Amino acid sequence: MRETGNAAIQAPAAKVAPATAGARPYHHGDLSRALVAAGRRILESEGPSALSLRAVAREAGVSPAAPYHHFKDKSELLDAVAEEGWHELGAAIATGRAAAANPRAALTEIGVAYVSFARKNPALYRLMYHAACDREMMPDHAKTQDSGWGHVAEALVEAGADPTNEREMQLAQIAAWCNAHGVAEMAGFKEFEPLKEAMGGEEAFVRGLLNHVGIFARPRALLD
Amino acid sequence: MRETGNAAIQAPAAKVAPATAGARPYHHGDLSRALVAAGRRILESEGPSALSLRAVAREAGVSPAAPYHHFKDKSELLDAVAEEGWHELGAAIATGRAAAANPRAALTEIGVAYVSFARKNPALYRLMYHAACDREMMPDHAKTQDSGWGHVAEALVEAGADPTNEREMQLAQIAAWCNAHGVAEMAGFKEFEPLKEAMGGEEAFVRGLLNHVGIFARPRALLD
DNA sequence: TGTACATCAGTGAACGCGCGTTCACTGATGTAC
DNA sequence: TGTACATCAGTGAACGCGCGTTCACTGATGTAC
Numbered sequence: 001m002r003e004t005g006n007a008a009i010q011a012p013a014a015k016v017a018p019a020t021a022g023a024r025p026y027h028h029g030d031l032s033r034a035l036v037a038a039g040r041r042i043l044e045s046e047g048p049s050a051l052s053l054r055a056v057a058r059e060a061g062v063s064p065a066a067p068y069h070h071f072k073d074k075s076e077l078l079d080a081v082a083e084e085g086w087h088e089l090g091a092a093i094a095t096g097r098a099a100a101a102n103p104r105a106a107l108t109e110i111g112v113a114y115v116s117f118a119r120k121n122p123a124l125y126r127l128m129y130h131a132a133c134d135r136e137m138m139p140d141h142a143k144t145q146d147s148g149w150g151h152v153a154e155a156l157v158e159a160g161a162d163p164t165n166e167r168e169m170q171l172a173q174i175a176a177w178c179n180a181h182g183v184a185e186m187a188g189f190k191e192f193e194p195l196k197e198a199m200g201g202e203e204a205f206v207r208g209l210l211n212h213v214g215i216f217a218r219p220r221a222l223l224d
Numbered sequence: 225m226r227e228t229g230n231a232a233i234q235a236p237a238a239k240v241a242p243a244t245a246g247a248r249p250y251h252h253g254d255l256s257r258a259l260v261a262a263g264r265r266i267l268e269s270e271g272p273s274a275l276s277l278r279a280v281a282r283e284a285g286v287s288p289a290a291p292y293h294h295f296k297d298k299s300e301l302l303d304a305v306a307e308e309g310w311h312e313l314g315a316a317i318a319t320g321r322a323a324a325a326n327p328r329a330a331l332t333e334i335g336v337a338y339v340s341f342a343r344k345n346p347a348l349y350r351l352m353y354h355a356a357c358d359r360e361m362m363p364d365h366a367k368t369q370d371s372g373w374g375h376v377a378e379a380l381v382e383a384g385a386d387p388t389n390e391r392e393m394q395l396a397q398i399a400a401w402c403n404a405h406g407v408a409e410m411a412g413f414k415e416f417e418p419l420k421e422a423m424g425g426e427e428a429f430v431r432g433l434l435n436h437v438g439i440f441a442r443p444r445a446l447l448d
Numbered sequence: 449t450g451t452a453c454a455t456c457a458g459t460g461a462a463c464g465c466g467c468g469t470t471c472a473c474t475g476a477t478g479t480a481c
Numbered sequence: 482t483g484t485a486c487a488t489c490a491g492t493g494a495a496c497g498c499g500c501g502t503t504c505a506c507t508g509a510t511g512t513a514c
Contacts, residue, residue, distance in 0.1 A: 052500060052501080053500080054500065055499095062458075063458070065460080065502080065503080066458060066459080068503085069457055070457090073502080074502090129409070133412070167419070167423070171436050172436050174410065177410060178410045180406070181405075181406040182402035182403055182405040182409075183402045185405060185406075186401060186402045188357070195391070195398075209402055251475090251476060252491080255491090276466075278466075278467065286492090287492050287493065288492095288493085289471085289491080289492070290491060297468080297469080298468065298469090
């Protein structure tokens with residue numbers, strides 16, 4: 001049906017140094033990781049609609065079938081990308097929290113770190129959100145002690161929340177994520193640019209927003 | 225190349241009453257609207273990935289080429305769907321606001337109405353968000369007096385915010401949207417189900433979250 | 449140290465699919481006279 | 482009221498595309514003896 005006569009002709013050349021070793025071996029060595037990294041690169045440079053299995057393989061310099069030796073299917077690869085994201089988000093939150101001067105400030109810094117991560121990796125963040133939406137939230141990391149989720153809970157208690165009031169604790173924890181998520185997703189809107197600049201940059205803008213959070217229930221800064 | 229010999233055979237039957245008239249005319253009469261409605265139906269029943277131009281045409285009972293008489297391309301149709309969403313969201317917010325007992329409560333009710341709309345039309349809401357993200361926010365409606373955006377501003381002033389303090393006004397308005405957006409998108413997470421039920425249903429849960437908003441900056445309910 | 453061989457991790461061609469869009473067409477409608 | 486005709490809003494077949502996945506294959510690796 002198709003001409004395959006001279007199909008054997010291929011460019012044998014070009015494929016050089018992958019990252020560490022010298023002469024691009026037949027076996028990649030760490031394709032699994034490389035695919036996840038390639039996925040992130042595509043995500044942030046071409047957007048989520050460009051994130052196909054084939055594109056990832058292409059970006060990693062490998063045939064379209066190669067990923068199947070490392071991931072069951074496309075969604076498993078995507079999950080791995082999201083997973084890496086959750087891991088990094090947890091680390092960013094830990095760093096932000098550790099840098100705070102006092103327990104109260106720690107909460108704010110957690111929020112800032114969260115938003116900052118999402119703003120630096122918007123497409124990845126969205127992928128993470130979607131992955132979390134479908135299955136359980138934050139596949140493994142939610143339950144890990146070093147997850148962002150755990151840090152929020154700890155920071156709340158350190159700031160004085162009553163850990164025995166389980167319902168209030170949960171609600172506060174969830175509210176924190178809601179707030180951070182909302183700010184993270186809206187902070188990039190183009191029509192906020194003027195205000196952002198007037199406030200001296202995006203971080204100041206984000207801090208301002210996090211400070212205004214609570215507007216529905218008790219907009220103190222405005223109404224007192 | 226392809227067999228077209230008996231391609232002329234088609235089912236002439238079935239296509240009955242569209243909604244108003246009797247015998248399904250050749251000309252649809254209101255295909256533009258019907259396509260938008262079909263788009264919404266697909267969105268909520270099959271999810272955003274199923275929302276293709278062809279699927280919309282199929283759902284509307286029309287050939288794949290028909291939509292091109294009404295929309296330049298796929299994205300224009302999607303925009304129309306999103307537009308309808310923004311319109312309805314504005315109306316829902318107006319209703320919520322009007323039902324409030326006092327100016328302060330109006331803000332809360334706006335938040336509840338927003339989240340409620342998003343929860344009832346999750347896929348549509350997401351489409352709206354994305355449309356807003358790319359171009360300007362809320363294509364036309366943001367500038368309209370009856371938009372949700374406008375209602376928030378008015379409600380803030382009625383609740384006592386100083387309309388001459390432009391920066392604080394803007395920040396508060398944006399913060400309100402951030403909060404509502406965050407709660408709207410997280411309220412559906414499956415792991416919150418137990419808490420939701422314990423609180424007596426989703427609306428109570430949402431009100432609780434909106435009340436806890438402000439957690440990063442001044443988590444009063446917990447810490448005072 | 450050298451060789452046989454199982455296993456691993458790639459290749460590239462092929463599949464079937466649904467998509468957005470275009471095209472020449474045709475049936476229905478509405479207006480001018 | 483009747484007819485000619487332009488215009489409108491459909492049809493259905495076709496295009497080229499990139500996708501996820503499968504398949505038989507092959508080169509590289511590592512282990513047993």
